[in-house]
Amino acid sequence: MRLFILLAMLDLGSGDIRQIKDLGNARFEVRESTHEALAKRLNFPLYRKLKQYVSDDPEIRWRIKCICAPFEEKYTKKYLQKLSDAVVLYPTIDMLPSGYSLRKGKWKTWSRGNIIVHYMQVAQNNGIALGPAPMFPGYRKAAELFMNERLLDEFDRALGNIQDEAALEKAMAAALKEITDDIKEMVKKDNFYQESLKLLSRDGR
Numbered sequence: 001m002r003l004f005i006l007l008a009m010l011d012l013g014s015g016d017i018r019q020i021k022d023l024g025n026a027r028f029e030v031r032e033s034t035h036e037a038l039a040k041r042l043n044f045p046l047y048r049k050l051k052q053y054v055s056d057d058p059e060i061r062w063r064i065k066c067i068c069a070p071f072e073e074k075y076t077k078k079y080l081q082k083l084s085d086a087v088v089l090y091p092t093i094d095m096l097p098s099g100y101s102l103r104k105g106k107w108k109t110w111s112r113g114n115i116i117v118h119y120m121q122v123a124q125n126n127g128i129a130l131g132p133a134p135m136f137p138g139y140r141k142a143a144e145l146f147m148n149e150r151l152l153d154e155f156d157r158a159l160g161n162i163q164d165e166a167a168l169e170k171a172m173a174a175a176l177k178e179i180t181d182d183i184k185e186m187v188k189k190d191n192f193y194q195e196s197l198k199l200l201s202r203d204g205r
Contacts, residue, residue: 016049023064024057031059039067044165047071051159076155079172083151086180091190092139093119093146105153119146134197143186147179154179 022034038046050064093116100112107115119142120130126145130138154175162168 016046017053020050020053020060020064024055024060031063035063035067039070042067042071044168048159048163072159075168076152079151079155079176080148082176083147083179086176087144087147087183089187090140090143090147091183091186092136092193093142094139095143095186095189095193097185097189102150105150105157115146116142119143134194143183147183150179151175 019034019038022030023038025031025034038050042050047068050068053060053064055061055064096112096115098112100115102108102110102115110118120138122145123138123141124130126141128138128141130136155172158168158171158175162171
């Protein structure tokens with residue numbers, strides 16, 4: 001009985017691979033119908049097979065990307081919304097702790113200064129002015145852009161290392177906690193700074 005189940009599982013897996021190969025079939029109608037069928041039944045195990053499939057055929061690679069994109073977008077929207085719900089007002093990006101470094105992802109070799117300057121520039125490129133005081137909207141937008149990108153980086157790395165949706169949820173819950181903990185520490189500094197500005201304003205300085 002166990003042998004029968006194992007053989008059935010192996011056959012299911014090989015069936016998926018055969019179907020993925022048909023995304024590059026010489027006949028257009030086969031490519032289209034296969035694309036539609038895979039997109040319709042896309043779930044986490046199939047998603048992983050699609051992402052792990054290696055092909056020299058540019059059409060297969062393009063179709064895999066198109067099939068997976070809505071699946072990825074659904075999850076990225078979900079986690080970005082969770083992060084947004086957890087933050088009332090982003091602190092300014094210069095509230096990152098002194099000596100801050102992330103040591104992972106594309107920021108592995110970036111200093112605190114590198115992070116601040118880069119995301120302030122991105123905010124400006126998006127049409128957000130850095131000033132005026134005391135709210136400094138561009139600085140706050142820079143922090144939001146940085147934290148959102150951190151979350152998306154965690155999502156991409158999680159997808160490459162986990163086997164099922166439950167593991168993804170667990171990994172992303174940990175990532176969200178790490179990011180929101182950093183934001184909370186920045187908010188404390190930002191609140192102190194804002195209170196200091198109010199005191200200075202009252203004293204007429």
